[in-house]
Amino acid sequence: MYVYYGEQIPLATLRHALFVMGFCYLPHFATTPWWLSLFALAAISYRLAGSYWHYPVPPLWMRICIAMSALLILRWHYGGFLSSGFFIGVLVTFFWLKLIELHRKRDLRAIILISFYVIFTALITHTNLWIFFYVIIAVLANLSLLLKMQLPSAPLVRLSRKSLILLVTAIPVSILMFFVFPRIATPMWLINLPPMGQTAFHENMNPGSIASLQTDDRTAMRITFNDQDKAGVTIYWNGLALSHYDGITWSEPNKKAFVYLPLELLSTKEEADYEILLEAHEKRWLFYMEEPIAGWPKLKYSSNTGLTLLDFKPINQRFAYAVTSRPRLYYPLNRLLLEQNLQLPRNSSPKLKDWAAQQMILANHNPLQLTQQILKYIKEKPFWYTLQPKPIGQDTYQLDRFWFDTREGYCEHYSSALAFIYRAAGIPARVILGYYGGEWNPVGKYLNVRQKDAHAWVEYWQNNIGWIRVDPTAAIPPHRIDPTIIEEQEPNQAFYMDWERYQLELPWLSRMKIMYESFKFFWERWLLFYNQERQQELIQSFGFGPWNLGFLIQIWISIVLVFLFFGWAWFHWQSKRIDPLIREYQRLRQEFKRLGIPIALPMSLLAQLDILQKTYPKLDPIVSEFIANYEVKRLKKALGKDTYARKETQILLKDLRKQLRRI
Secondary structure: OOOOOOOEOOHHHHHHHHHHHHHHHHHHHHOOOHHHHHHHHHHHHHHHHHHHHOOOOOOHHHHHHHHHHHHHHHHHHHOOOOOHHHHHHHHHHHHHHHHHOOOEHHHHHHHHHHHHHHHHHHHHHOOOHHHHHHHHHHHHHHHHHHHHHHOOOOOHHHHHHHHHHHHHHHHHHHHHHHHHOOOOOOOHHHOOOOOOOOOOOOOEEOOOOOHHHOOOOOEEEEEEEOOHHHHHOOOEEEEEEEOEEOOOOEEOOOHHHOOOEEOEEOOOOOOOOEEEEEOOOOOOEEOEOOEEEEEEOOEEEOOOOEEEEOOOOOOOOOEEEEEEEEOOOOOOOOHHHHHHOOOOOOOOOHHHHHHHHHHHHHOOOOHHHHHHHHHHHHHHOOOEEOOOOOOOOOOOOHHHHHHHHHOEEOHHHHHHHHHHHHHHOOOOEEEEEEEEOOEEEOOOOEEEEEHHHEEEEEEEEEOOOEEEEEOHHHHOOHHHEOHHHHHHHOOOHHHHHOHHHHHHHOOHHHHHHHHHHHHHHHHHHHHHHOOHHHHHHHHHHOOOOOOOHHHHHHHHHHHHHHHHHHHHHHHHHHHHOOOHHHHHHHHHHHHHHHOOOOOOOOOOHHHHHHHHHHHOHHHHHHHHHHHHHHHHHHHOOOOOOOHHHHHHHHHHHHHHHHHHHOO
């Protein structure tokens, strides 16, 4: 049997607590395992039902079994103990176990404390703008619950107002701690964070793999430029180079065969050409313009595959990085790369192979002339650019059917055929996967690239020049392009570049959406880019040196001294301050004196009111009502620790004084 010691929680406070606990857990429904969310609902339901039918607290052995089982399942789910997901799961498990045994004020204090941790762990798994507003509301709700425990009779409006005052008081301290508290490069709670990504970008290509993204309006990445002139031009965002072809699918080559070179690390004082806020895509590849030469954070690059993190980890969380690029330099291809970029299956599309050999002869073995002939062929023949092409099969003859029969396809069809033709003609070639263009946000001054902007094109090799980009879809005349593609890929550039003029033509809802997206982007970008290096730069801009132990001690000693001073000043002011209730009573005594009522001690307030009733009979209803209410407040220990009852008594005295002033 569970024996309750200590002061019990009022029923209204208990239900208030259950609502606040559920609200604190709200963001975790999307990130914690489903069974943990089910346990949360069960705990709230059990405790809510227990408030009506007085269910007992489950025995200790049962709670221990639940806790141990949860720990084992969490370890299995997250693959170990060193994981932020595991730590959050453990915190939430004990949070709900504590809620089940909630009966006393001591239990409620513990739950309120844990609630603050539950609220702030949401910042680990969510970086969207809405989480900022959620945290503020959740902290306010938790503070109101803390005040509700102390003032059970106070109305919600009053509790909310006091909670807001406490929160506003804490904001300056929180901002200071955010900026100056030493930041860890990789905090323990960010280790092995579960993926939050949106799988869209593919690491291989076959017919239909990119066309399926045309209706995907999700954001892939957002880019800001140091040189705003680059924002107005159409940009190819390189992702991954595909050089292996099996007759059906283009895929990345063996990564171990290539050398990745670390990029020069950009210092915080240097400005990159562009900064990218990349959405999680659960792949290892980053996107870039031209050839990257420097980056932030630590990145590595291979001209034969692409750009990636130094540790080659997949992008499972929203990731911010900066890159400086330059036009590509010429590097000769070694034998391995030459063979890799000329490789073709033996029995793959023989008809197209023969056609490519004939075209190479007609071009006098000149790669540039061959390119012009192919693009002219695409332009003159009835090739169509469509999202719904006729099927060409999934075998090694598919490119023959596409090039000579159906002649309908999306970018993956054309790039696959063009790369095949180059290789069949003896020219090294590869397919590049990435994104093309983007939507310029005129308010935030950034480029928004969406999943539907995914694109594929071809690069062929020419001696003494290097890799040359060719986009075969650019040769298709507009009248042979699917109208839906034109609508999606050709926005009104004048609108984006002349925002001051064209914003008046937009509905107010569209203008608000653009402004909201801009604010959201800069919030996420600033939050991710403010790391250990940025903090060092901020500290040094105020004339301080780099972080060291002595400097850290000086900072925090200064902060403690400042708080001690303001704390002493506040308590000193409070000791000199007249209690509001006493001050109101003194004002009422002045009204009594004006009306000829004795105020000399030890005459009590009730005795003075009795004389007032006899002297002014017309005030009898007002005085009688005051006495009745006053007695109620006395029964509530109005002069004790219940500050809300004291406030009500103060209001009663003030109302009576106003009535007497009319005489």
